[in-house]
Amino acid sequence: MSSSWPLVKYVDAPAAAATVRYDFNDQNPNLATSPAKKVTEFDPGVPTLEGDPDAVGQQWGFRSPQIVHTIRGTKAQAMAALSAVSKEQLRDTNWVLFQPSAATQPVWFKTYRTGYQPITLDRVYVRVDGGGQVALPDTWKVTVPLVADAFAYGARVVIPTLQVVQGPADLAGPVRGAMHAVLPAIKGDAPTGLRISVTPASTAGSGFDPDWLVGCVAGKATMADTVIDIGTGDGFTAGTNMGAGVANAAYFGGSYRQASIAVSDLSAGSNFAERLTGSFPVVPAGRYKVLARISADAPIGVRKQYLFAFGNNFGSAVIRLPSGQLAIVTRVQYGDTELLDFGGAGFGALTFDGWVDLGDFPFPAGYTEVPDVVGTMPAQVFSLKIGLADNTTGTVRVDAFKLIPVDGPTVTSANLLRANFSFSPLQKLVTGTFDGDSEAYWSTNAGGSTFFNNGPSLSGGFPVADPAAERNLLLLMALDRGTQSGGSPYITDLNSQAAVDVSYYPRYLHIGDGT
C-alpha cells in the first residue's frame, strides 16, 4: 500500500504508529485486492461557537469535516471500498489522520458515529473535445461526511520529566520546583487536557494515602504562586496564645509558630480566637486560594476537631449602624470555617502535618479588577483564627501560607483537582496518573505494569493548559501525609521529592485543506 499527499486515513489512535483502518489516498494498492483511491477534496470544517459571544461561558460544538475521494476500480471493488468506509463510520468513535504534506505535522480528528447523509457512488465525468462529458471508466467518486471534535489532535507531546519538592522555594542543581513547575510553551491553538504522572521519590512518601492537589493555572508571566513563611522573623503579630518563632529545621524557613489553645481563649465557652495577624507581601492583584501548612496535635484515642478560618482585613471605615448611629468599624471578612477532624484515631502528638484549604480571597481586599488600569497591590492585612469545635485544648504549629492564583488580571484559566486518597495510593514506589482527556485517575507500580485497586475521591477539574497563555503553571502539592503512619520520612516532609511526567495532545483549530 502506498499513500500520497495529503494523507487521509482512518487509524486506531492519534499516533504516528497507529494501525491504519482505511486509507483514503491509497493510489498504488494491490489491485488484485483493492482499488486505487485518491482524496480529491478534504474540507476540515470549522467548529461552531455555542453560546452568546459575550457570555461568561461558551462551548465549542462539533466540526463537520468532509472527504471527497475517488476510487478507481470495478464497481464491485468500489462497493467494497464503500463498505469499508461505512464500517469505520459506524464505530462509536474513530480517528481520522490528516497530513497535508511532508512539510507539515499530522493531525487527527476524533470522529463520532453520526446521522448519515446519503453516500453515493457517483461516476466521474470528464469533458471531451467537441463538448459534452463522458464518464471515466471504472472511476467512482464518494463523498464522506464526518462529525468530529471541535479541535484536531496533534501527536502527543511528552515534556521531559520534571521534579518538584514539597518545599517553600525552588532548588537548584538540578532544578526542582517548589510544589510547582512551569511548563514549556504549549503547542497547538486551543486549551488541552494534561496527562500528569506523579512518582514520589523512593526516599519519600512512606505515609499511606496522602491527599494531593494537582492543577494547572494559565496566565501571564507575572502570575505568582507565593509561599509566605511563618516563623522566626516573619513580622507578623501573635494573637491569643500564639508563640514567637521556634527554630526547627523540619519546617519551611527553619521555624514555625505554635498556638497553644486553651479552653476559653476567646470568651467563656469559645476558643476559636484570632491567633495571627499581619501583612502579606505584595502579590499580583487577583483572587487566590489560600492554604496554611500546619502541624496539629492529635493524640491517639482523643478526638480533636480543629477549626480554621482565614480573614481578609478590609480596613476601618465610618459606617451608619442599623440603630442610626455612626461608628468606626474594622471589617475582617472571614472565609468558611474549615474543620480538621481527627476522629478518635489520632496521629500522635504533633505528628500530623499538611495543608489546610482556607478558601479563596481577593487581594487586595475588595479589589475589583479593571482591564485598562494597572496598579500595585498594597500589603494585605490578614487574620488567622484557630480553635477547637468543642473548646478543648490543643496545639497547632503554623508553618506557612501558600497562595494559588485562581482568577484575576494575571490568570487566564485555573483548573485545580483535589484527590482524596483512602484505599488507593499515591506514595513512594507508586505512579499516579491524572488524565485530563479521559477525566480519569489510575495508579500503577513504579514499573507501570500493575494497576492498583480503587481510585481517589476527586473534586474540582482536571488540569488544562492553554497555549495562548504566557505561562502554564503546574501545581503539585501533597496535602497531608496520609491516614496512617507508615514510617518516615513522609511525602509532606520538607523538600520531599517527586518526579512528574507531563504529556498532552496539542489541539488545532485551523488545519488547512490539503491543497
Place this chain on the structure above:
Amino acid sequence: MPGLRGRLGIKVNDGMADRIVTRCCRGLKFTKVAPGGHQSLSFKMTLPRNTFNDLGPVDRTYVYDTRTTKTVIEGYLENPTPTDGPDGQQYDIAAVGGVALANDETRGLIYIDRDLGQFQKDLGALSTSTFEVAESVSFPGNQRIRAQFAGDTLVSPGVFGGAGNYEMERAGMSLGAVRAVVVSGRTDAAYRSRFQTPSVAVDIGAGATISTAPVDSTVWASTDFPSGTTLRFALYLYRTGAAGNIPAADASVWTDYVDVCVLGQRMNRNGTLLTGAAGLVSATQVLASQVVEDLLGRLLTFCDPGTAQVDTTSFAITQLAYPDGVKAAGVLNDLAVFESGYYWGIGATGENGKHEFWYRAWPTTPRYEVSVRDGWQQRGSDVDLCNRILVSWTDAAGKTVVTPVTAASLGLVGIGLPVDDLGTRIKDADPITLPAGKGSLANATRIGGQILTDKISPPKAGTVLVRRPILDMLTGNQVMPWEIEPGYLCRIRETGDELRITQVDYDDDGCSMLLTLGRPVLTDEQRLARLDRA
C-alpha cells in the same frame, strides 16, 4: 456536544468509586433556596447506560468550581433514567440537595407545652379527689390545674389527688423541666404539693407544707429528677400528716398549678442532653436558636456540628409542641414564622462527610450588586386596606381566645402608608386561627402582626437574571453567576432596591443565574400551613 459552559465539573459517586464525568454532561441546572440550602440539580450524562448499573438514592453527585475545587452544589440521586434510542445512550440525572434530608425522619417533639389537656387524673389518686382545669382566679388570664380533696373526706397519710402527664412518653422525648406557679387554698403542713416521676418525688411550691402564698416552682432534669430517662410525671396534692377528716363544708384543701409549662429535654448540637437550669436556661420559653441546636443534635445528625452556624435569636416562644411527630424541616419552617429575620440551610458535605448547616440572620447590608440589563421583573401584589386582624387560638384549657392585633400596635400608622386614610375607622382583615399546639398569646400577636404588616405594606419581590460576573461586596470578589448564594441581600443598581435572595436557579446552557428576590406575600393559608403540624 457534551460539556459544560461554566467553569464547573461534575462528579458522580455510585458507592463504589468517584467518577468525574464533566465532559459527558450537558444541560446542568441547579437550584438553591433560602431557607433550605441546596435543593436540586439535574443534567444529562452521555455515557453508555451500563456505565453505572445501580445508581440510586444513596448515590451522590457533586458540582465543583474547577478553579477552586469548591463544591457548588451536591445532591442525592433520584432513580436515574438511562435512555437509549435515536439520541443514543444517556442518563437523565436528577438529584435532590441536602435539604431533602431534613424531611427524612418524623419524631414527636415537645419543646414547650402549656396544653393542660395533656394531663389526666392519676390512676392512683384518691377516688374522691378531684382534678379540674379552669382559668385561675388568682392569676387571671392563666389556666390552672386544681387538685382537691373534697369535703367530708377521710384523708389518710400518703393519699393524694392530682394529675399525670404522659405526653413525653408518647412523643418519645425525655422531660427537661416542669414549671408551675403553685398556690393552695389553705396553709397546712399536713399536705404538700408534689412533682413525681416514676423514680423521684419532689416537694414543690412552699415545700413541707401547702400555702396560700403562690410560689413559682421549677424542677429540672438532673437537678431534681433523672436526666434522659424521665418520660412521665404527675403533679398532685399529698397528705403527709396523720389521718384526718375534712369537714363537709371545707373546700379549701386544694392546690392550683398555674401556667404549667412542660419543657422537653433539649440536646446540644453534639447530641448531648442538656440538664438543669444552666443547660436548659428557661422553663417558660424557648428560643428558636435553642430549638435549632436541638435539631442538630437530634434529627440533623448528618450535619456537621463543628462548623454549623447557629445565630442566637431573641423571640421567646411560649408554645411549641409536636406530640404527633414532625420532621426537622417542619420545625425549621415553623421557626421562620416566629423569626422571619432568620433562615436555615443545608449545604455541601465536608471532608468528614457531614453537611454544612446554617441558621443565621438575614443580613442587613447587601452582598451582591446586580444590574437589570440581563432581565428584571418585579412582582406586584394588592394592598389590602385594613388596620386590624383578629387571631383566634386555643388556650391551655382548650378554650378559644381571640387576640386583636392593630396597625397602631405595629407602628404602621402615621408613617404615610395608605392605611392612614382609615383614620379612626376599624377595618378588619380576614381573621385567622392558629393551629392546635401553636396557640399562645405571644404567638398570636407575632403571627397576626406579620400578616397585618404584609397586608398594609407588601414586601417587594422580583426576579433578576445574571449572566456576567458581578461584585460580591462581602468577599470583594467578582463572582461568576454560579457562585451566587441565596440568603443574602442583593442591591439592584438601577432601582436602588435591596432585596433578599430567596432562590437561585442556574442554567448552564445560558451560563446564567436567575435570582428570585424578596418574598411574595404569603397567603394566610400558606402562613398557617407553615405552622401546622408536619
